[in-house]
Amino acid sequence: MDYLLTEEQIMLKDMVSKFSKEKIAPVASDNEKNHRYPADIIAEAGELGLMGIAYPTEYGGAGMDFMSYFLTVEEVSRWCASTGVIISAHSSLVCDPIFRFGTEEQKMKYLPDLLSGKKIGSFSLTEAGAGSDSGATKTTAVLDGDEWVLNGSKIFATNGKEAEIFVLVASTAPGQKTRGVSAFIVESNTPGYSIGKVEKKMGIRSSSTTEIILDNCRIPKENLLGELNKGFKISMITLDGGRIGIASQALGIARACIEDSIKYANERQQFDVPISSFQAIQWMIADMWVEYESAWLLVYRASLLKDKKVNYSREAAMAKLKASEVAMDCARKAIQIHGGYGFTEDFNVERYYRDAKITELYEGTSEIQRMVIARSLLG
Ligand SMILES: Cc1cc2nc3c(=O)[nH]c(=O)nc-3n(C[C@H](O)[C@H](O)[C@H](O)COP(=O)(O)OP(=O)(O)OC[C@H]3O[C@@H](n4cnc5c(N)ncnc54)[C@H](O)[C@@H]3O)c2cc1C
Structure with a gap:
């Protein structure tokens, strides 16, 4: 669907595709099996500008649009969904809120290192008792003189092991739920900060x-x-933008499933013919492609709206809901x-199948996406 893209976006997509095929694809399976973070790849992605695509050059970003970011996450995730989410969580969930809500001092202090990939970011909203109900945050932040004192624990932080800069949410008015939480920037070298349990996961094991x-x-x-x-x-x-990132990751996984299936179906012989000559196989591949392109168009539209700076909450939820279910279906x-x-x-x-499942869960489960969509329709 390159006809919907600008020349600059196509050039970027081709560059990311080449980088992903040459550098990410050869090591993706081995890294995933060994739960190994792709440090070299992320460093190189930083040098190529991929850790700060949609941010202005004055803060060290690549100065491109959000559409370019979606295309990047899809291309990378085509070969490695773990690398896709490392980039997506860093960019959508950390760089974006600092860029949008940070003071000029905060932007100048944190964005150059984040956008160049010198430092990795992580976003910490979820707690043991605050998942879909993210306003139920129990972690507290109390002002003491010139400092906030944070106490509590967050869970499921993507990039938690590698990140040096966190955007973290804590309660500043206990009992007020969603009206009593605030966001903070926390550096991992702060005394009193530590990493607890490292999750052993079904998929995306390199992140x-x-x-x-x-x-x-x-x-x-x-640091408020x-x-x-x-x-x-x-x-x-922040999650509205993040959901487009996860939808892009899901598109990458879906495309991987389709491309690998086409190759296999043309090579594998049964009953003396390639299995691609059986209508049952042809129809599965046709259905996968129709669903992939439908999801792609939803992600394209949500990205377009974000670039136009108009409200895109419902469109982001639709894109994430559709793309994640398509990824799961294509993997099956x-x-x-x-x-x-x-x-x-x-x-x-088998890796795609394990990786696809997470896209239906994080940054709002499919049930939560349906809730967002229904609420916006019903008022
Ligand atoms: C690998 C991984 C990476 C993650 N990365 C991050 C991260 O970087 N930062 C971060 O903050 N969090 C992260 N998360 C957390 C993730 O966003 C949550 O797991 C997710 O939002 C769901 O919350 P929960 O797991 O507590 O499930 P729950 O909220 O307990 O949901 C359980 C089930 O109940 C359903 N449910 C809940 N409420 C409703 C409702 N009102 N209506 C209908 N159904 C409902 C859910 O859809 C689900 O099916 C990550 C999680 C994983 C597994």
């Missing part, structure tokens, strides 16, 4: 997911991000097309 423990963690007063008690709103706006069909071999580690489709 870390950790608990963050805050034990009398003192941060400067000026945005207005006091507006952290819930900041998180929801890809294994079916690969037969028994698809169930083994000899082919990548």
Whole structure:
């Protein structure tokens, strides 16, 4: 669907595709099997400008649009969904709120290192008792002189092991739920900050997911991000953009399933003919492609609206809901097309299947996306 893109966007997509095929594809499976973070790849992605695509050059970004970011995350995720989410969580969930809600001092202090990929970011909203109900945050932030004192623990922080800069949400008015939480910027070298449990996951194993423990963690007063008690709103706006990132990751996984299935179906012979000559296989591939392109157009539209700076909450939720369900469906069909071999580690489709599932869960489950869409329709 390149006809919908500008020349600059096509050039970027081609560059990211080449980088992904040459650098990411050869190591993706091995890294994933060994739960290995792709440090070299992320460093090189930083040099290519991929860690700060949609941010102005004055802060060290690549100065491109959000559409270019979606195309990048899709291309990378085509080969490695873990690398896709490392870039997406860093960019959408950390760079974006600092860029949108940060003071000029905060932007100048944190964005250059983040956008160049010198430092990795992580976003910490979820807690053991605050998942879909993210306003139920129990972690507290209390002002003591010129410092905020943070206490509590967050869970499931993507990039938690590698990140040096966190955007973290804590309660500043206990009992007020969504009206009493604020966002903060926390550096990982702050005394009282530590990493707790590192999750062992079903998929995206090259990206870390950790608990963050805050034990009398003192941060400067000026590290409040945005207005006091507006952290819930900041998180929801941040997640709107994040959902396009996850939808792009899901598109990458879906495309991987389709491309690998086409190759396998043309090579695998049964009954003396390639299995691609069976209508049952052809229809699965046709259905996968129709669903992929439908999801792609929804992600394209949500990105276009974000670039035009108009409200896109519903469109982002629709894009994420559709793309994640398409990724899951394509992964299931890809294994079916690969037969028994698809169930083994000899082919990548088993990895795609494990990776696809997370896209229906994080940054709002499919049920939460339906809730967002229904609320915006029903009023
Ligand atoms: C690998 C991974 C990475 C993650 N990365 C991050 C991160 O970087 N930062 C971060 O803050 N969080 C992160 N998360 C957390 C993720 O966003 C949450 O897991 C997710 O939002 C769901 O919350 P929960 O797990 O507590 O499930 P719950 O909220 O307990 O939901 C359980 C089930 O109940 C359903 N449900 C809940 N409420 C409703 C409702 N009102 N109506 C209908 N159904 C409902 C859900 O859809 C789901 O099916 C990550 C999670 C994982 C697994």
